Amino acid sequence: MSASHTHDTHAAGHDDHGPMKGWRRWFYATNHKDIGSMYLIFSLVMFLTGGLMAMFIRAELLYPGTQVLDPGTFNSMTTMHALIMVFGAVMPAFTGLANWMIPLQVGAPDMALPRMNNFSFWILPFAFGMLLLTLLVPGGSPAGGWTLYPPLVLQTGDAFPMAVFAVHLMGASSIMGAINVIVTIMNMRAPGMTLLKMPLFVWTWLITAYLLIAVMPVLAGAVTMLLTDHYFGTSFFNAAGGGDPVMFQHIFWFFGHPEVYIMILPAFGVVSEIIPTFSRKPLFGYDAMVYATASIAFLSFIVWAHHMFTTGMPLVGEMFFMLSTMLIAIPTGVKVFNWTATMWKGSISFETPMLFALSFLFLFTIGGFSGLMLAIAPADFQYHDTYFVVAHFHYVLVPGAVFSIMAATYYWLPKWTGHMYNEKMGKLHFWLSTIFVNVLFFPQHFLGLAGMPRRIPDYSTQFADWNFVSSIGGFCFGLTQLLFVYNIISCVRGGVKASDKVWDDASPQGLEWTVSSPAPYHSFEVPPEVK
């Protein structure tokens, strides 16, 4: 064992320094908590930026006719809103949670590759800086939708290469972040923590990270082909040269559908942590949850063309993608069943994180059901590109992914800051959010079924009433989020001291509750033993 002997002597004595002083702490960071915090703050800023764009969209749609934005700017707003919310708000928020919680939950001193961790974070502000700069360049920012379909997107002005390169940078950041997550989980678990003893949040992130590494490069390839089609005379998406614009949709959605699960699997993990805690029962069907997550990830690779039922596909293709899509309902149903069964005969209490998790359970399921409706190919011919689709994916993304991020924030914020947040304000934030998110998005189902197309700034007067309701819901939902921001800031600055377990009477399970609150700067210098 001479090899391990020499290794040990070198490794001691590096871990006892505290944070650096001043700006260097953040710019030169290698600490998973500092980097996690930066991710979360960045994500919040992007959430508010993308949210502001949504406010402009809803202001325009408040009444029929064009009042607030010219149609080009309106299209820019929908495109930028989506890109910012997907790549700037939801994904970095989950990466921030992963950074904070995975080392704490697996009993590791830090993430496995701390410098790459900081690299993957710092790329993001620059990537989004470049994306937001497109608002100022000749021709305006991209306006062809976040899916960047050619040939429409090739009409973008000077913003085009900037948007493409911004996507490349985001992809590089995501891939590095995902590699870090996988390596941390596979290499740095505390002794005794076998794979099937890992917390569900860790499991869902492991699978998410695999999806990220598998599909972000495919997106990079797709936008590279757009770039060369635009500037270098290639014909990937040009039928005259033997290419096919539909091919872009195939490549894009081969990325795009796993991307959907990249944004929801960590949410499943969060909810699987919170519901058992506040039901005071272990998670029902742990193994089934793991296998369901893996099944969803596998299925995500063979369902992509359900986004393209109306763009032209052989009948057998329509059938295959319809049926494979419906299969997803099975593992997802397992999950919803298990969360419900976890609460069965539990001793449930309704703190803010639990409220958000419950709201997730109900409202995400609504989004799942409308997804099943959309999966039926002949019915989709009617729903395609209507507000029904907008309602569907906002139900899974806002009361789905975003609510789970809020639940996770309330659940772990005391562990991060050492203070309790303001519970009353948290509950108020929950109730207003839950009410207004439904006022905002539920009417969009009706609009879509009545035939209102998406991505259009003006509409027929028959759609006026529900658009008015939806916009009011949107403004109120947007304003409500200021409560969230205020609550977080005041919790960071002070408040009632949180205990180590934070939720003492619920006695939460997991290694993160065995360290002090706030968690020490270096998590587990001596690995805990897991039995």
Place this chain on the structure above:
Amino acid sequence: MAHAHHDHDSAGKYYVPHASHWPIVGSIALFITMFGASQWLNNGISSMFWVGILCVLGLFFGWFRDVINESVAGTYNQAVDRSFRMGMMWFIFSEVMFFAAFFGALYYARNIAQPWLSGQGVKFANTLLWQNFTGGWPSNGPAKLGGEFEVIPAFSLPAVNTMILLTSGVTLTIAHHALKENKRGILNLFLALTFLLGFLFVYLQSTEYAEAYHELNLKLSSGIYGSTFFMLTGFHGLHVTIGAIMLTVIWLRSMKGHFSSENHFGFEAVAWYWHFVDVVWLGLFIFVYWL
């Protein structure tokens, strides 16, 4: 065995590196490069791009220098080494998926887009736009973009290039075995052979491109064949170039006496990368040149 937790090799004494300015420098360098590239495409001004490239090169030099110094000083333990190995394997997997996008495009163009354009299945494009188009491969599409062209036969220069890359895989493996048996002379010789073969491949590939452009009228703009041919072989050639440069660096380090028979992650990472570009080439040879 001076430390109490020597048996917890997996995490107990994990080396958490000290703060580093390279990540933020790297982010700024990437931004300058990418923003500069946009400027180049939009306005034809390339200076910012080249400044960015210089910054990126400086970044690689500086960051790797620090990491190599730490490694030579014996800072990294087995657990860190394992992290590096896993990280490299997943990075290579991401590269595989990047190439998969382009192979997928080739498959789609040949087996789905071509039949549609030539009137099989959904007939609109054929009956309304290009009634005389019969498809087939190679193709620059119904509009014959770029004009008539010829392709490079598989069993000419590409076959030679295949032999060169496969041979370089063998020489690299011989070098690896020599390293494990501590035969430094053989190691250095065969490493040098490997990167020389790599650069020879790149040189021959460039002569092939020159022939394609000047004699065969096969260009990037020659419809879908030109697009897939040059993008696939081009990205592969870029990866071979990067790999050969990495091998050269490894050779220089090996000449300085770096790497021991047990501890040589840097060598192995580059070797994996080299085998990866090798395998991609086999895919290219079969699907782009041969079939």
